[in-house]
Amino acid sequence: MIVKTFGSAIQGVNAITITIEVNVSSQGNRLFIVGLPDNAVKESERRIESTIQCMGLRMPRTRTVVNMAPADIRKAGAAYDLPIATGVMAASGQIPAIHLEHYLMMGELSLDGTIQPIKGALPMAMQAQKDGFRGCILPKQNAREAAMVKGLKVYGISHISEAVNFLTDPDTLEPVAPAPDEFYITQDQFEVDFSEVKGQQQIKRALEIAAAGGHNAILIGPPGAGKTMLAKRLPTILPPLTLQEALETTKIHSVAGKLPAHAPLIIHRPFRSPHHTISDAALVGGGSFPQPGEISLAHNGVLFLDELPEFKRKVLEVMRQPVEERKVTISRARTAIDFPASFMLLASMNPCPCGYFNHPEKECTCAPGQVQDYLNKVSGPLLDRIDLHVEVTPVKFADLSSVHAAENSTYIRDRVIAARSVQAERFAGYAGIYCNAQMHSKLLASVCVISDRCREQLGKAMQKLKLSARAYDRILKVSRTIADLEGSSSVEPVHMAEAIQFRSLDREGWGN
Known part of the structure; x- marks a missing residue:
């Protein structure tokens, strides 16, 4: 008797439905699993046999063939235990097979039939909905995550006997159906706030501009000036995730096995600090079976690289293409997988090895040329892709001892959301563009039309600072964001001037 069950395979951050055909014949005495399974799938025979015996049923002692189609896609992991086991029991006539075609099942089995959690439940559920399945049967630990997909019934089980009972009588289980909106109640709650940062008004302004336009930024200043403290508070002023963004982000973390316990949906923008x-x-993703790296885990959020010159140069250089294209392609001999990587890059660094170059009070002890050598650890092409170069100065005692409360993140966030709303309206007809930082050159020319005065102002800066064509585009984008924050329909000279002053590392001889 031939029976079909359905599982799912993860490729990149998407799922592909796998048809599992089980044929129990009257001849032979072995179990064969074909269709490009890895060792974890092949070893499922012992787990399945023990589980079936614990249920008081029998493992077929005749020839049993399990075919996993499509056969050209590698099947990895122990999550196929559940669909294979139910297929074997149905094909041997021990449980009914009538409902199998309506449900996608995945779950790892223990020897006693207990179901263990799996990775990638959310993309599996999304694909199941696309393929028209009535529902999914998944481990209870993954059920709420998969239930984020509207219109799909998800059943969480803790033991295989619950799946067998459900397939016999579908009324024995109730679907898990949390409303996605309930997870947005705490979206505005953070453990940190900009009001805790004393002084540093110019730096706060720079981060507000970065958040409003989705721009990359680098903070450069002496140790103890508050670079890391400011960076960790950037997510508190970013716009809240939309439901679609939350699902995209959750899908990536689910595939990587990084989804926090008891958190079926990521409600805050990621902040990754490797x-x-x-x-x-590990940064861009890879491995024998490619997994998302830190830049993909930071999708729709912030990637913070503290002490940027301390990173290996090779590691930093592989980011150049993803920063521009907002995705990373991992190529292998048989396949190429795209991982999304639309993130804000935020970096920090000291101005020199000792950390006190340009310090107003402490003297730099670095030898001549050391400052420039230290800066040269970060390549020019990478710095060119960073929109805002922000010099962080030490906090004054008067600011540190002040009892006046600083502006909190909520007020800053409101201004950022207002600016993003203007950009959302502006780019409504352009797919994949949601903020100023994502504009391509052709769109930039139509959106950032500048006056003759602004053009003259920018021309002088280009000549004096010896800026590249990419830096020219960055300045235009930042000036457009500043204008959006001010509610201006056009870029004015004051907006252009502020954008230009955020190119400090482009100054010739800055480190000399």
């Missing part, structure tokens, strides 16, 4: 010892594969 250590400077990270490898290039």
Whole structure:
């Protein structure tokens, strides 16, 4: 008897439905699993046999063939245990097969039949909905995550016997159906706030501009000036995630197995801060079976690189293309997988090895040329892709001892949301463009039309600072964002001047 069950395979951050055909014949005495399974799938025979025996049923002692189609897609992991086990029991006539075609099932089995959690439940559920399945049967730990997909019934189980009972009588289980809106109640709640930062008004202004336009930024200043403290508060002024963005972000974290416990949906924009010892594969993604890296885990959020010159140069250089294209392509011999990587890059660094170059009070102890050598650890092409170069100065004692409350994140966030709303309206007819930082050159020419005075002002800056064509585009984008924050329909000279002054690392001889 041939029976079909359905599972799912993850490729990149998307899922592909896998048809699992089980044929129990009257001859032979072995179980064969074909269709490009890995070792974890092949080893499922022992787990399935033990589970079936624990249920008081019997493992077929005749020839049993399990075919996993499409056969050219590699099947990895132990999550196929559940659909294979139910297929074997149905094909041997021990449970009814009438409802199998309506449900997608995935779950790893323990020897006693307990269901273990899996990775990638959300993309599996999204694909199941596209393919017209009535519902999904998944581990209870993953059910709320998968239930974020509207219009799909998701059933969470903790033991295979619950799946068998459900397939016999579908009324034995109730679908898990949390409303996505309930997870947005705490979206405005953060553990940190900009009101905790004393002084540093210019730096706060720069981060507000970065948040309003989705721009990349680098903070450069002496140790103890508050660079890391300011960076960690950037997510508190970013616009809230839309439901679509939340689903995209959650899908990536689900595939990577990074979804926090008891959090079926990511409601805050990610803030990823990898250590400077990270490898290039861990940063951009990779591996024998490609997994998303830190830049993809930061999708729709912030990637913070603290002490930027301490990162290996090779690691930093692999980011150049993803920063521009907002995706990363991992190529292997048989396949190429795209991972989304639309993130804000925020970096910080000291101005020199000792950290006190240009300090108003402490003297720099670095030897001649050391400052420039230190800056040269970060390549020019990468710096060119960073819109805002922000010099961070030490906090004055008067600011530190002030009892006056600083502006909190809520007020700053309101201005950012207002500016983003203007941009959303502006780019409504352009697919994949949601903020000023994402504009391509052709769109930039039509959106950032500047006056003769602004053009003259920018021309002088280009000549004096020896700026590249990419830096020219960056200045136009930043000036457009500043105008949006001010509610101006056109870019004025004051907006252009503020954008130009955020190109400090472009100054010739800055480190000399």
